[in-house]
Amino acid sequence: MKITFDIKYFLILTHAFIVFTAIGTVSHEYGHILVAKYLGYETTLHYGSMNYNSDLNEELVEIYIQNETAIENDGYFDKKNEYENGIKKLQSNGLWITIGGPLQTILTGLIGLTILLIRKSQIRAFGLKIIDWLAIFLSLFWLREVFNLVTSVGSEITSPVGSYFGGDEKFISFGLNLWEGTIPIILGFFGLLISLFVIFKIIPNRLRLTFILSGLIGGIIGFILWMDIIGPKILP
Numbered sequence: 235m236k237i238t239f240d241i242k243y244f245l246i247l248t249h250a251f252i253v254f255t256a257i258g259t260v261s262h263e264y265g266h267i268l269v270a271k272y273l274g275y276e277t278t279l280h281y282g283s284m285n286y287n288s289d290l291n292e293e294l295v296e297i298y299i300q301n302e303t304a305i306e307n308d309g310y311f312d313k314k315n316e317y318e319n320g321i322k323k324l325q326s327n328g329l330w331i332t333i334g335g336p337l338q339t340i341l342t343g344l345i346g347l348t349i350l351l352i353r354k355s356q357i358r359a360f361g362l363k364i365i366d367w368l369a370i371f372l373s374l375f376w377l378r379e380v381f382n383l384v385t386s387v388g389s390e391i392t393s394p395v396g397s398y399f400g401g402d403e404k405f406i407s408f409g410l411n412l413w414e415g416t417i418p419i420i421l422g423f424f425g426l427l428i429s430l431f432v433i434f435k436i437i438p439n440r441l442r443l444t445f446i447l448s449g450l451i452g453g454i455i456g457f458i459l460w461m462d463i464i465g466p467k468i469l470p
Contacts, residue, residue: 244415251452254371254459258339258378260469270331270415281465286331287321294320294329329409332402336421339375346372347428350436357436366436373432375451376425379403 263284267277275286294317301311311317348358349369357366371389386400386456397404403418459465 236439237443238440239447240441243441244444245447247448248452248455249468250367250371251403251449252459254374255453255456258375259460261342261375262335262339262378265336266331267334268338269334270327273327273330275331276329279369279469281469282461290320290324290458294324303415325409329406332405335402336379338404339378340421343373343376343425343428346370346375347432349373350432354436362436362438369434373428376428377420379418379425380429381453383425386418440451440456448453 239386242276256338259332260279261283263279263282267279267286269386270277270284270286275287276289278285297317298305299321301313301317303309305317307415344368348368350373353366357363360372382401382403383399386404387398389395389400390398399415399416399418400406401418403421404414406415407417433446
C-alpha cells in the first residue's frame with residue numbers, strides 16, 4: 235500500500251481537530267450542566283469544568299454546623315433523618331450529574347457513528363462529503379474515553395498516586411459500587427474500537443496518514459490552546 239501525505243488536507247484537518255477539541259470539552263461540561271439543571275441546581279460553566287449548587291447543599295451545611303459533634307459520633311439530633319436523607323439525595327444526584335458528561339460525549343459519538351454507518355455505501359461510491367466529515371469528528375468524541383484512560387494510566391506509571399484511573403469514569407465506577415477501573419476500561423475499549431473503525435474503514439487510504447497526523451497534532455494544540463490560553467480567558 236502506497237503511503238501518501240496531503241498537505242492541504244493536513245492543514246484543514248489540523249484546524250478542524252483544534253476546533254473540535256474545544257467543542258468536545260465544552261459540550262462535555264454541558265452534559266453535566268443539563269443534568270444538574272434538571273435536578274434543580276444552579277450551575278456555572280468554566281473552560282474545563284462546571285460547578286453546581288442548590289438550597290439543599292446550604293441546608294445540609296447548616297445542619298452539619300449546628301450538630302457537628304453528634305454527626306461525627308453518629309449520635310442523635312433533631313434533624314437526623316432530614317440530614318441523612320439529604321446526604322443520600324446529594325450522593326444520588328452527584329452520580330447522575332457525573333454521568334451526564336460522559337453520556338453526552340458517548341451519545342454525540344454514537345450519532346456520528348450512526349450517520350457513518352448509514353452512509354457507508356454512499357461514501358464508498360462517491361467519497362466523503364461535508365456531512366460525512368462532520369460525522370467523523372462527532373464519532374471521534376469517543377476518543378475522549380481513550381485519552382482519559384491512556385493519560386490516567388500513564389500518569390500513574392510516571393508519577394504514582396495509588397490509582398491507574400481517574401476522571402468522571404472512575405467516580406461513576408465508585409458510585410455504582412464497581413471496581414474503579416470498570417467504567418474507564420469499558421468506555422476506553424469501545425472508544426478505541428470506534429476510533430479504529432473510523433480511521434481504517436471510513437477514512438480513505440490516501441488520507442489515512444494525513445488524518446492520523448493531523449489528529450495527533452491538532453488534538454494536542456487544541457488541548458493546550460483551550461485549556462491553557464483561550465479557555466481560561468473566555469470561561470474562567
